[in-house]
Amino acid sequence: MKKILQDLSFSELENLIEEYGEKKFRAQQLYTGLMQGKKISAINIPSLLRGKLLEEYEDEPVKIIKTLTSADGTEKYLFSLADGNIIEGVFMKYKYGNTQCVSTQVGCRMGCKFCASTLGGLVRNLTSGEILCQVLAVNALRSEGNKRGVTNVVLMGSGEPLDNFDNTLKFLKNVSAEGGIGISPRNISLSTCGIVPKIYELADAGLPVNLTISLHQTTDEGRARTMPIAKKYSIAEVLKACGYYFDKTGRRYIFEYSLIDGENASKENADGLIKLLKGKPCHVNLIRLNEVKERTLKALSDKQAYAFAAMLEKGGLSATVRRSMGADIGGACGQLRASFIETNN
Ligand code: SAH
Helix, strand or coil, X not given: CCECHHHCCHHHHHHHHHHCCCCCHHHHHHHHHHHCCCCHHHCCCCHHHHHHHHHHECCCCEEEEEEEECCCCCEEEEEEECCCCEXXXXXXXXXXXXXXXXXXXXXXXXXXXXXXXXXXXXXXXXXXXXXXXHHHHHHHHHHHCCCCCCXXXXXXXXXXXXXXXXXXXXXXXXXXXXXCCCCCXXXXXXXXXXXXXXXXXXXXXXXXXXXXXXXXXXXXXXXXXXCHHHHCCCHHHHHHHHHHHHHXXXXXXXXXXXXXCCCCCCHHHHHHHHHHHCCCCEEXXXXXXXXXXXXXXXXXXXXXXXXXXXXXXXXXXXXXXXXCXXXXXXXXXXXXXXXXXXXXX
C-alpha cells in the first residue's frame, strides 16, 4: 500500500512540498483540495507535482462503495480501503447538527461478547488519514447534493480508539485543526471500553473531547462476563481515570450501558449503577442492544428500557435511552461490514 497524504497536518504538507522543491503556496492548494475530499488526481496543481505525489501516495485512500439511506435521514456507508479492507460508518441527523460515526480499526481485538466488530478479531489499525478520510468522503458526497456536511464526530464505529492511540490522537488534532475542516473537540466524542492508562494520556493531550465509557455492568465479575478488558482494569480504576479526565478537561463524562435481557437490566443492576455513579459529573446513555445473529444475547423491549432509565433518574442519576436511528436499514455496530464480507466471500 502506498502512503496516505491525509495523514499529514498542514505544516507537514508544507514541508513535503518544500522537499519536492515546489513553491510554498502549492501546499495550501493541495490542502484545500484534500479537505474538500478530493482525490489527488482531481486537485488543481501542476501535473508534474501531481504525478510525483501519485507515485508515493494513495489517490483515494477511502472510497464509499455502498450507501444505505433510512427514512429518518440516517445514512450507513461501507468504505473500502486501498488494501481492499472494508469498514463501515453511520451519518445521523440531529437537531443540533450532523453526526458521523467513524471507525478507528479494521475489526477489533477487545472481544466484547455483544459486539459484531470483534467477531473476526483485529485486522489492522487505521491511520489518522484513513479515519479523517471517512469524514472527508461523506462531506464530499453530501456537498455534491448541496447538503450540509458533518458537524460532529463520534469515535464509535469499529475498533477501540485507545488501542490505536497515536493514530487516533493525530486524527483528533487534524480534524479539529483551524484551516482544515475545523470540527471542535467539544463536538467530538470518543468511546472506549476503558483502557485506563490511555484515558490518562488522553486527558493530558490537551484535546478536550467528550469521553464516553462502555460500562455495561456494575461489578467487575459481571463486566468480565461480556467484556474481557474488565479482567485487566477494574471499574474503580476506570472511575478514577474518569475523575482525572474531568479535573483536567472540565468535561462531564458519559457511560454507555447496553441493556441485555437477563444480564444487566434488573432492579439490582439499576441500584448498583446508582451506588457507583451518584454524585459524579456524568450521564448514563442507555442503548438498546442490537442483537447480533452470531451471539445469543437478547435485547430489552422499549418499555423495559424506559423503566430502567426511570429507576436511574429516581436514584438521582442523569440518564437517557439513546434514540434508535436507521432501524429500517439495519446493521449497527459492525454488522453491516460482517454481512457484506459474508455475502461477498
Ligand atoms: N471500542 C469502543 C467503541 C465501540 S462502539 C468502545 O468499546 O466503547 C460504541 C458502543 O456500542 C460501545 O458502548 C459498545 O459497547 C456498544 N455496542 C457494541 N455492540 C453493540 C450491540 N450489538 N448492541 C448495543 N451496543 C453495542
